[in-house]
Amino acid sequence: MPPVLPTPSIPDTLYLLDYFGLAVFAISGALLAAERRQTLVTFLFFAVVTGVGGGTLRDLLIGAPVFWVHQNITLGICLAAGLAVWLTARHHWNERALLWFDALGLAAYSTYGASKALGHGVAPIPAFAMGVLTACAGGIIRDVLAGEPSILMRPEIYVTAAALSSALFVALTVVGLPALPAAAVAFVAAFALRGLAIARGLKLPGYTAR
Secondary structure: OOOOOOOOOOOHHHHHHHHHHHHHHHHHHHHHHHHOOOOHHHHHHHHHHHHHHHHHHHHHHHOOOOOOOOOOHHHHHHHHHHHHHHHOOHHHOOOOHHHHHHHHHHHHHHHHHHHHHHHOOOOHHHHHHHHHHHHHHHHHHHHHHHOOOOHHHOOEOOHHHHHHHHHHHHHHHHOOOOHHHHHHHHHHHHHHHHHHHHHHOOEOOOOOOO
8 A cells, every 4th residue: 555645735925926927927917918919809708718727627636626616806807907007018028928927827837736636635646637637737737728829839937937846845745844944945946947948949859759
């Protein structure tokens, strides 16, 4: 019989990480609509889909209540983010704003996704996968709906940063580090790696047949 690992509860402070990730991912979705000069309805739709997409899949897979269905604040944050981008003059958003907001959301959601999975009794390796899924699925859905090449099909460092954050949080938690410092380490590591990829153009090597 496999050993029973502790299932840490989610500290209240980490829920703020969830809301932060939700907001910046929603902004990234609205920014993509802004780049395409879409209508307000499209702004709001992309903000919602990008914000809740990954977390919805995570909750369905771990058997948790879908996080945005039984409360108003989640969709409220997404709609407010979309409206804020719509009302803001275009010159306030530089051409790389989408990348940096997406990087913040990636770091926050990969950390929180792993935390929530562990808190619901998911084993460490599946919890790691849930962190990656939480961080990446919303952006993938956004890109597919916009006709953009999916991040999975580009060599830039993206999923790798989410995997780093999720793996660090799970590993540090399993060895006994409290959730808050583990989350801080995981968030900073993911954002630093993704930030370096954006600033320096870092990419993973592609497959070459031999």
